[in-house]
Amino acid sequence: MHRTHSFRYAAAAAGISFAVSALIPAHASAAGLPATASPAAAKPTIVLVHGAWADASSWNGEVKILRGQGYQVRAVANPLQNLTTDSQTIADFLKTVRGPVVLVGHSYGGSVITNAAAEVKNVKALVFVDAAAPAVGETNGSLSGSTSALNAPPSTLFDTAAYPQAPSGAKNLYLKKNVFVRDFAGDLPTNQAENLWATQRAASTAAFDTPSKHAAWKTIPSWYFISTGDRIITPQSEQRMARRAHARTTLFRGGSHLTLISHPDAVAKVIGTAARSVG
Numbered sequence: 001m002h003r004t005h006s007f008r009y010a011a012a013a014a015g016i017s018f019a020v021s022a023l024i025p026a027h028a029s030a031a032g033l034p035a036t037a038s039p040a041a042a043k044p045t046i047v048l049v050h051g052a053w054a055d056a057s058s059w060n061g062e063v064k065i066l067r068g069q070g071y072q073v074r075a076v077a078n079p080l081q082n083l084t085t086d087s088q089t090i091a092d093f094l095k096t097v098r099g100p101v102v103l104v105g106h107s108y109g110g111s112v113i114t115n116a117a118a119e120v121k122n123v124k125a126l127v128f129v130d131a132a133a134p135a136v137g138e139t140n141g142s143l144s145g146s147t148s149a150l151n152a153p154p155s156t157l158f159d160t161a162a163y164p165q166a167p168s169g170a171k172n173l174y175l176k177k178n179v180f181v182r183d184f185a186g187d188l189p190t191n192q193a194e195n196l197w198a199t200q201r202a203a204s205t206a207a208f209d210t211p212s213k214h215a216a217w218k219t220i221p222s223w224y225f226i227s228t229g230d231r232i233i234t235p236q237s238e239q240r241m242a243r244r245a246h247a248r249t250t251l252f253r254g255g256s257h258l259t260l261i262s263h264p265d266a267v268a269k270v271i272g273t274a275a276r277s278v279g
Contacts, residue, residue, distance in 0.1 A: 042279075043070060043071050043072070043275065044071070044099065044100040044101055044102050044124060044125075044275055044278045045071070045072040045073070045074065045097050045098075045099060045100070045101050045102070046066055046071050046072070046073045046074070046101075046102045046104065046271060046275060047073075047074050047075075047076060047090075047093070047094065047097065047101055047102070047103050047104065048062065048063070048073065048074065048075040048076070048104045048106075049075075049076060049078050049090055049103070049104065049105045049106070049109035049112050049113055049116075050075070050077075050078050050106055050107075050109050051078070051105070051106045051107025051108040051109040051110070051131070052080055052107060052108040052173075052201075052203035052207065052208075053173075053174070053175050053180070053184065053200040053201065053202075053203060054106070054107070054196075054200065054201065054258075055077070055199075055201050056075040056076060056077055056078075057075075058106065058258070058260060058261055059075040059106075059260065060075075060264075061260070061261065061264025061265070061267075061268070062104075062260065062264045062267055062268045062271060063075055064264075065264060065265060065268040066268055066271060066272065066275075069272060071272075071275060074093075074097070076090065076093050078090065078108075078109055078112055080108070080201060080202065080203040080204060080207050081204045081206060081207055082167070082204065082206045082207055082210050083111055083112065083115065083139075083140060083206075083207055083210035083211075083212060084115070084210055084213060086112050086207065087111075087112050087113075087114075087115035087116040087119070087213075087214075088116070088119070090112055090113070090116035091115075091116040091117075091119035091120055094116060094117075094119075094120045094122065094123065095120055097122065099122065100122055100123075100124040100278050101120075101122050101123045101124065102123075102124065102125045102126075102127065102271065102274050102275045102278060103116070103117050103123045103125070103126055103127070104126075104127040104128075104129060104271055104274075105126075105127070105128060105129065105131050106129045106130060106131055106260055107129075107130060107131055107132070107232065107233065107257065108131075108132065108140050108203065108207060108208070109131060110128045110129075110131025110132045110133050111131075111132045111133070111134050111140040111143075111212060113126055113128075113216070114126075114132075114133050114134055114212060114214060114215060114216050114217060115212055115213055115214045115216070116216075117214075117216035117220055118213075118214035118215075118216040119214075123216070123220060124220070124221070124278045125220065125221050125222070125223065125274040125275070125277060125278055126216060126217055126220050126221070126222040126223070126274075127222070127223045127224075127225070127270060127271050127274045128217075128222065128223070128224045128225065128238075128241075128242070128245075128247065129225045129259075129260055129267055129270075130225065130226065130227050130230050130232075130233060130238065130255075130257055130259060130260070131224075131233065131238070132144075132233060132241065133215075133217050133222070133224075133241040133242070133245055133247075134212035134215065134241075135212065135215050135244070136211075136212055136213065136214065136215050137211050137212065138211065138212050139208060139209055139210060139211055139212070140207065140208045140210075140212075141208035141209055143233065143237055143241065144232060144233050144234065144237060145233060145234030145236055145237035145238075146234075147234050147236075148231065148232060148233065148234050148237075149179065149182075149183035149184075149231045149232060150232060156176070156179075157175065157176060157179050158173040158174060158175060158176060159173075159174040159175075159176060160172065160173055160174070161174070161202065163202075163204070166204065166206070167206050169205075170204050170205050170206040171204070171205055172202035172203070172204055172205075173202060173203050173204070173205060174200060174202050175197065175200060177194070177197050180193065180196070180197040180200065181193040181194060181197060183231040183232060183257070184197075184231075184232055184256070184257050184258065185197075185256055185257070185258045185261075186229060186231060186256040186257075187229060187254065187255055187256040187258070187259070187262045188256065188258060188261065188262050196258070196261075217245035217247070218245075221248075221274075221277065222242075222245045222246070222247040222248070223247055223248045223249075223250070223270055223271075223273065223274045224238065224241070224242035224245070224247040224248070224249045224250070225250050225252060225259075225266075225267055225270045226238045226239060226242065226249060226250070226251050226252065227252045227254065227255030227256060227257070227259040228251065228252065228253055228254060228255065229254045229255045229256050229259075230255065230256060230257045230259075231256070231257065232257040233257065235251075248273075248274075250266075250270050252266055
């Protein structure tokens, strides 16, 4: 995510307004299934993909809620190394899942699901949670928005480290503590935010600079959850991506880039709506 590539953000289009679309009501019914099928068998599997500077545990709240509703749920590890290979890792996992899948991505995970879903046939719905949804040729780093907290000199944002077999010029990035607590996890208690900072996973600059090869949202029904308090991927940028994807959009008042941790019930509600549309 160096300055010359990942921090060139297009200015958000003037006049964009936030509109919350009506959620599609559930239309899958156990009554329409064969007598030998159980209601659980009719439900899609929900696969959750985390973003940068996080791990699969960021979905713990949603996993608990959705499993309590009878869904099979998997939160899988995102390598955070390169958009193309990260997406292939998730696609390979999806090939092991039987039946329909609702694929959910947070932050950089949105770019990953945008590409992974194009590689398999069983993904029936996409859910973007405070996430990027690139078009073909766009990079994740170009989609954070002109007023994003990440649009600052990299030296003020990140601690960097080399890693084995890195592409030329690539480095691992760790968010600095003040940036993580203030901008990344701004609606969480300070102690919790500091613990998450201490346990963050590094993300390679290559993950943010790799152009997207696919745009699965063009053909797969999509949902978008947007937090107005997100300072990492701005609501304006997310709204633009949601509009072009014709996504059913929920605007959450407040929150942060980690609303999936602070308000898992609100996020799970949108995921559940997407899941109930799969029939």
